[in-house]
Amino acid sequence: MRRKGKQILAAATAAALLLSGCGGGAGESKEGTSEQTAASGDKMTDVGTPRKDTLIVDMLSGTQTDPDNFNPYMTGCVAMDCGLHQLLYPCLWEADTMNGEQTCDLAADFPEAMDDTNTKYRFHLREGITWSDGVEFTAEDVEFTSDILSSTEEFSWGSWYKSFVKSMKAVDKYTVEMELVEPNVKPQQKLGVIVFGNNFKVLPKHIWEKEDPATFKYTDPLSLGPYTLSKRDAQGNWFLYEKREDWDKSDVGVIDGEPKPQYVLFKYFGSEEKRVMAAVNNEIDILQDISPESWDILKEKNPNAKCWTEEFPYAIPDDPCERGISFNCSNEYYSNRDVRWALTLSMDIKQVSMATFGGKLKFSPLAVPPTTALTDVYQKPMAEWLKTYAFEDGYKPFNENTAKEMVELLKTEGVENLPTTDEEITDIFGIGWWKYDTDKAAELLQKNGFTQKDGQWMTPEGEPWEIIILAPADFEIESMRLAFAVADAWSKFGVKAEVKQQDSSTFWTSYATGNYDTGAYWPFCGLIPDLTENIQTWHEKYILPNGENAAGNKERYANEELSAAIDKLQTLEPDDPEVNKTVEEMLKIFVDEMPAIPMFGTAKFVPVVETYWTGFQDSENPFEGPWWWWSQFRFYTTKIEAAK
Amino acid sequence: MKFGKFLLSRIATFLLVIFIGVTTVFFVPRLMPNDPVEAMIGQMTSNAGSMSPEAVEQMRESMNSLFGLDGSVMHQYLDFFKRVVISHDFGPSLSAYPTPVMQMIARALPWTLGLMLTTTVLSWLIGNLIGLLAGFRKDKPLSKFLEGIAILMYPIPYYIFALLLIMFFCYLLPVFPLSFVVQGEGFNWVHIKSILWNCFLPALSLILVGFGWWVISMKTMVSNANEEEYVKFARLKGLHEGRIMRRYVMPNVMLPQVTNLALQIGGIFNGALVTEILFGFPGLGSLIYQGILQSDYNLIMGTITISVISVALTTFVIDLLYPFLDPRIRYS
Numbered sequence: 001m002r003r004k005g006k007q008i009l010a011a012a013t014a015a016a017l018l019l020s021g022c023g024g025g026a027g028e029s030k031e032g033t034s035e036q037t038a039a040s041g042d043k044m045t046d047v048g049t050p051r052k053d054t055l056i057v058d059m060l061s062g063t064q065t066d067p068d069n070f071n072p073y074m075t076g077c078v079a080m081d082c083g084l085h086q087l088l089y090p091c092l093w094e095a096d097t098m099n100g101e102q103t104c105d106l107a108a109d110f111p112e113a114m115d116d117t118n119t120k121y122r123f124h125l126r127e128g129i130t131w132s133d134g135v136e137f138t139a140e141d142v143e144f145t146s147d148i149l150s151s152t153e154e155f156s157w158g159s160w161y162k163s164f165v166k167s168m169k170a171v172d173k174y175t176v177e178m179e180l181v182e183p184n185v186k187p188q189q190k191l192g193v194i195v196f197g198n199n200f201k202v203l204p205k206h207i208w209e210k211e212d213p214a215t216f217k218y219t220d221p222l223s224l225g226p227y228t229l230s231k232r233d234a235q236g237n238w239f240l241y242e243k244r245e246d247w248d249k250s251d252v253g254v255i256d257g258e259p260k261p262q263y264v265l266f267k268y269f270g271s272e273e274k275r276v277m278a279a280v281n282n283e284i285d286i287l288q289d290i291s292p293e294s295w296d297i298l299k300e301k302n303p304n305a306k307c308w309t310e311e312f313p314y315a316i317p318d319d320p321c322e323r324g325i326s327f328n329c330s331n332e333y334y335s336n337r338d339v340r341w342a343l344t345l346s347m348d349i350k351q352v353s354m355a356t357f358g359g360k361l362k363f364s365p366l367a368v369p370p371t372t373a374l375t376d377v378y379q380k381p382m383a384e385w386l387k388t389y390a391f392e393d394g395y396k397p398f399n400e401n402t403a404k405e406m407v408e409l410l411k412t413e414g415v416e417n418l419p420t421t422d423e424e425i426t427d428i429f430g431i432g433w434w435k436y437d438t439d440k441a442a443e444l445l446q447k448n449g450f451t452q453k454d455g456q457w458m459t460p461e462g463e464p465w466e467i468i469i470l471a472p473a474d475f476e477i478e479s480m481r482l483a484f485a486v487a488d489a490w491s492k493f494g495v496k497a498e499v500k501q502q503d504s505s506t507f508w509t510s511y512a513t514g515n516y517d518t519g520a521y522w523p524f525c526g527l528i529p530d531l532t533e534n535i536q537t538w539h540e541k542y543i544l545p546n547g548e549n550a551a552g553n554k555e556r557y558a559n560e561e562l563s564a565a566i567d568k569l570q571t572l573e574p575d576d577p578e579v580n581k582t583v584e585e586m587l588k589i590f591v592d593e594m595p596a597i598p599m600f601g602t603a604k605f606v607p608v609v610e611t612y613w614t615g616f617q618d619s620e621n622p623f624e625g626p627w628w629w630w631s632q633f634r635f636y637t638t639k640i641e642a643a644k
Numbered sequence: 645m646k647f648g649k650f651l652l653s654r655i656a657t658f659l660l661v662i663f664i665g666v667t668t669v670f671f672v673p674r675l676m677p678n679d680p681v682e683a684m685i686g687q688m689t690s691n692a693g694s695m696s697p698e699a700v701e702q703m704r705e706s707m708n709s710l711f712g713l714d715g716s717v718m719h720q721y722l723d724f725f726k727r728v729v730i731s732h733d734f735g736p737s738l739s740a741y742p743t744p745v746m747q748m749i750a751r752a753l754p755w756t757l758g759l760m761l762t763t764t765v766l767s768w769l770i771g772n773l774i775g776l777l778a779g780f781r782k783d784k785p786l787s788k789f790l791e792g793i794a795i796l797m798y799p800i801p802y803y804i805f806a807l808l809l810i811m812f813f814c815y816l817l818p819v820f821p822l823s824f825v826v827q828g829e830g831f832n833w834v835h836i837k838s839i840l841w842n843c844f845l846p847a848l849s850l851i852l853v854g855f856g857w858w859v860i861s862m863k864t865m866v867s868n869a870n871e872e873e874y875v876k877f878a879r880l881k882g883l884h885e886g887r888i889m890r891r892y893v894m895p896n897v898m899l900p901q902v903t904n905l906a907l908q909i910g911g912i913f914n915g916a917l918v919t920e921i922l923f924g925f926p927g928l929g930s931l932i933y934q935g936i937l938q939s940d941y942n943l944i945m946g947t948i949t950i951s952v953i954s955v956a957l958t959t960f961v962i963d964l965l966y967p968f969l970d971p972r973i974r975y976s
Contacts, residue, residue: 046825063924065740065748065934075684075707075741159706160699215742235926237824269823270924273807277815278822505683505939512682542697549682549704552697 047231047240047265052642055261055613057083057286058275059268060629064236070221070229072201073155073213080197083239083266086633088223089201090251092123092142093192094632097318097625100373100528102192102574105251106137106202106224110188111178118183119166125174130249131204132223139170144205154214157199164190186574189533195320195525197631225634226250226259238267252634259637261613279305282611286628291477292358295605304611308604308626309619311417312410313360313428318625319602320534321525322369323479325469325486326596328514330546330556333459340594342444343467345397346493347486348436350406353600355485357478359410362601363402363430367524367590368531368583370430370601372622377529382584383431389591395440403429430601438493457494466496470510470519473501478602483520511554514546523555523596530574531583532566538595539566557595562586615640651964658960665952666728666945670721673944680738680939681707711738713941724945734946739938745946748931753913753950756927759843760912763850768905770851771858776897778859779866780889791863798856803918806849810922813845820845824924846923850916858901865897872896899970903962910958913951 043051061079069078072089080089092107104110106129111121129137146168149158165187166179180187191200204222221229227241241264247253269275269284276294278284280301290298295314298305308316325343327334334340353361364370365386368378386398399405403425407418419425442452449460457465467490471483483499490497502510510516525534540563542552550556565586572579590598606626608616616636617624623639624632681704708714712723712735727733734745771794777784778791797805814822824842828835869875870893878888917929928947935943 046821046823046827048827063926063930065737066743069740069743075710153706154710156703156706156710157699160702163698163702233825234829235824235826237924237926267823267825268924271922274810274814274822274922274924277810281815281818281822283822503678503937505678505680505937506676508685509678509682509939512685515677537697539697549679550697551700551704 045263045265047238049240049263049265052612053262054265055263055286055637055640056265056267056284057628058284058288059083059238059266060288062268064239066217067232067234067236067239068217068219070218071213071216072199072203072218073149073152073157074217075154075156078236080631081629083227083229083241083264084221085197085201085631086266086629087225087227087241087264088221088229089631090224090634091191091193091198091200091631092202093188093198094635095193095195095527095630097320097527097627097630097632098372098622100371100377102188102194102528105192105255107188107192108174113185114177118185119180121178121180121187122171123176123178125176126251126254127174128249128254129224129251130246131206132228132244132246132250133204134246135204135206136173137202137204137224138173139176140173141202141205142176143168143170144209145201145203148203148208148213149200152213161200185571186530186532189530189574193631194533195527196627196629224251226252226637227264227634230263236268238265240265252638256635256638259634260640260642261637264637279607279609282609285609285611285613286616287607287609288628289477290605290607292360292605295607298607302609302611305607305609306616306618307607312415313603315357315360315603315605316619316626317362317428317601317603318369318371318373319604320369320371320527321522322364322598322601323482323520323522324364324524324597324599325482326511326516326519326521326523326555328516328518328546328556329558329595330514330543331517333465334517336448337593338444338448339450340597341391341397342441343490343495344434344594344597345437345441345444346495347489349402349433349599350409350436352482352485352489353406354409354413355488356481356600357603359406359413359415361603362428363406363433364598364601365398365431365433365591366587367535367596367598368526368587369524371527374526374529375427375431377580378584378587379431380426382587385588386432386591389588397434397437397440398432399435400432402433403431433599441493452494455494456496464496466498468517469497469499470507470516470521471499471501472507472520473503475504478600479520479522482599486520509549512549512551514544514548514550514554514556521554521596522602524590524598528574529583530569530572530579531586532569532572532579535583535586536566536570539563555595557593559589559593559595562589565589610643612643613640614643654960654963658956661956661959662953665956666725666949667721669945669948669952670724671717673939673941674717676939678939680711680941681713683939684739710741711736728945728949734949735942737940737943739934739940739943745942748943749928749946749950752926752928752931755925756912756916756929759847759850759925759927760916761909763847763854764905764908764912766847767851767854768858768901768908771855772862772898772901774855775859775862776866776889776894779863780870780885780893782863782867791859794856794859797852798860800853802849802853803922805853806846806919806922809845809849824926843925846916846919846925849919849923861904862897862901865900866893869893869897902969903966906958906962907955910955911951913954 045051045054060081064078064082066078070084078084090105092105093102094105096103106126108124108126111123114120114122125139131137146165149155150162152158164181166181169177171177192198207222226244226247228244229239230242231240243259243262244250247258252259269278272290272294275287276290276298279287279298295307307314327340329335349363353359362370366379366382368374370379387400389398390396406429407425410418419428445457450465451458459465469483469487471480480501487497487499511519511521537552538557539553540558542550543556543558544550565582569579569582606628617626624636684707685700685703712720727735736742737745737748740748774790774794778787781787813820821842826842827838875888875892878892913928917933919925920927920929921933931943932947935947
């Protein structure tokens with residue numbers, strides 16, 4: 001019923017948006033009422049800045065409950081992605097998502113081991129950076145931050161920090177010596193960005209030393225980035241940032257040069273329909289996640305809107321978490337590898353792709369996301385092994401032609417501008433996926449006591465087999481749709497599959513407590529080839545009984561070989577050639593055991609509108625991924641230009 | 645003496661309703677299959693992506709202790725009651741820690757009261773006026789026209805109506821803002837104008853959808869009253885139609901409408917959930933929604949308790965006032 005209501009709502013919106021085209025639409029003449037005209041004739045934003053100088057960015061987390069709280073360590077503080085970590089709070093080490101590597105930001109180099117215990121490291125800070133009040137940024141600030149993180153019990157993240165870092169000491173103005181609690185060969189992965197951002201935010205000692213860190217709201221935060229917080233909405237709907245006069249003394253200024261927009265406005269417009277309307281009316285320059293249908297409307301209504309690619313598939317498939325289906329491997333049927341494989345082979349992945357995102361998805365048969373960087377490191381090199389991979393009976397489940405078949409299917413659907421060469425097809429649709437083979441799936445089930453009666457699969461106990469797939473409600477649209485598409489596929493195969501949508505709180509609690517059979521979660525993430533930080537959660541030491549909150553291994557999948565490989569990976573330096581070999585061995589275990597079904601690289605529709613600003617990254621100019629909600633955002637601001 | 649007894653019984657009922665309501669509000673969220681700490685960790689790990697299981701476990705323990713969720717449920721219940729009754733404090737919000745829930749409610753309440761009081765009273769006045777005319781002069785074309793409009797609008801789901809308003813007045817004919825952005829601060833014309841401008845469409849959607857029911861109910865009651873003997877007798881006496889409407893019909897049909905208005909005013913503390921979400925309106929409805937989504941126990945308890953108290957209080961006041969409004973009812 002609830003879903004039907006939403007469908008009606010979505011249909012009404014889409015229809016009205018399309019109908020508006022018949023009457024001329026909102027077109028470029030309507031700049032929206034949130035913009036006024038100044039005496040000079042320049043359009044002004046509703047927060048009082050010249051529109052041509054203001055980059056307007058969609059705010060992913062929505063309205064902020066307490067817009068005065070900028071203490072980054074206070075639990076429940078204002079979400080970082082309303083501009084805070086994008087513009088004000090740089091990390092020691094950043095991520096280069098296109099090349100899949102970490103880079104130095106506030107730190108001038110990576111930690112260098114001081115002895116062979118792997119617990120003592122030294123690193124240097126970049127010189128020439130000052131806080132936005134003009135005070136120099138030094139190692140004293142890093143030491144101070146480390147100290148208050150370790151000593152303030154109210155900081156939830158600090159409780160983990162002190163279990164990892166024993167101390168950080170300022171040796172001189174720009175040198176920090178760090179001691180860890182336990183040996184670790186790559187501390188920069190824990191204290192720097194590998195995905196989205198990092199919790200270690202350096203605080204200005206000269207401000208914080210006078211305050212009680214547990215209660216200090218840091219209402220007027222200082223910045224190490226090129227912008228400062230200029231104004232905010234008392235209701236938490238927008239935050240305005242202004243370029244620092246001394247931008248050349250910010251991290252971006254020192255590393256990359258001058259940011260172009262004078263102002264950056266992070267603003268929440270509301271529902272997806274309203275965000276798209278705002279983009280059509282040129283009231284917003286950068287949009288966060290929207291659905292493919294919304295993109296189709298935006299593309300048609302605003303000629304200045306553009307996505308990652310100019311033609312099909314438009315979306316970028318480089319999100320660091322791929323989508324798929326998780327099994328609770330401690331539950332009766334799903335603890336059986338044959339059952340998991342049977343469910344994999346019973347899906348026509350092309351139809352699932354069509355039903356999920358209109359076929360605009362990149363297949364992934366491996367437990368590593370098919371991002372541009374990781375495709376070159378793992379997906380493509382392992383394609384040959386996938387072709388030869390066989391079950392014990394010699395059956396080879398891999399279909400190397402899935403991508404080509406997808407192109408043919410899309411052609412029959414009338415989709416134009418599809419890739420033609422093998423290389424293009426692989427780059428867009430991936431290296432292949434598993435066969436759609438219901439006979440083999442049936443064989444695997446029958447081998448394990450399942451029977452078929454009137455087209456319906458029965459459990460070994462003779463009961464109709466029913467599967468509930470947990471899915472996100474009102475968030476993560478791709479996983480939500482994927483759950484319904486998989487349910488259709490399994491129902492067609494004869495298993496009674498039902499989707500149960502849950503709000504985010506219930507969805508995550510079910511996952512942690514094992515209160516599910518299958519779920520449209522995203523268990524495989526990664527951005528850099530060294531997957532240690534992402535894959536370690538699969539270690540069997542994290543398994544807890546159902547009902548208890550597990551911190552890792554929420555699939556409750558036990559595998560000694562895999563756990564041993566994780567242990568080994570943790571001892572390898574990031575650039576050790578053994579890293580890739582070890583990860584490959586782990587990926588083979590995931591294929592053989594299928595504790596979760598990897599399906600698609602997550603396709604993100606994150607468009608921009610180039611009416612006021614141009615030069616955004618895209619597939620032709622991929623200086624970075626379009627990760628507007630990630631901490632690296634401030635580095636994009638030097639590349640974009642005011643539209644002529 | 646009779647009034648004293650009546651008053652005591654009503655006070656007892658009032659307190660009992662609040663006790664049961666608040667207790668229910670405490671336990672129901674805890675019966676749900678979710679957990680505020682897990683929700684927060686889920687969000688953090690899905691964003692950060694790289695948090696190790698050890699980090700998650702450490703954070704879980706820390707948050708449980710910080711939020712006061714590490715004791716038994718009964719212990720938490722007693723603490724909660726003590727806090728609410730003695731210090732009128734719902735504790736900190738779990739999703740916006742450490743902001744006190746009372747502070748969040750105090751920030752949202754003026755918006756909700758302003759919007760809901762205005763729209764409830766206006767739709768009541770407009771709806772009853774049209775209903776009265778439509779019922780009393782049912783053969784007049786204007787009455788039929790107004791009644792037709794009300795009947796047409798009444799069944800439209802209010803979220804569709806709100807979306808249509810947004811579509812027409814923020815997008816196709818962009819007169820009003822797409823996002824809720826209030827300019828200025830304090831008591832000055834720029835600020836007030838900006839508030840009125842931002843609130844106009846949410847208010848319009850609530851009034852237009854809300855007045856239909858008042859028209860229909862009022863018209864039905866007036867039509868029935870019109871057929872009563874005392875009205876016929878007044879007409880036979882040759883009284884003017886306007887006087888009959890004002891003195892004979894209206895007083896008899898207004899009582900249920902006044903009761904319903906009072907109950908609706910009690911209910912305005914719930915906010916207007918969907919309207920607030922669609923228009924980005926910063927009221928109590930949005931807070932309740934946020935509390936439920938984030939399993940923020942304290943926020944849910946705070947907002948719903950305010951609502952329970954306001955409905956109970958309004959009912960209590962109506963009970964006391966009714967005998968004065970309706971001569972057929974006496975405290976005895």
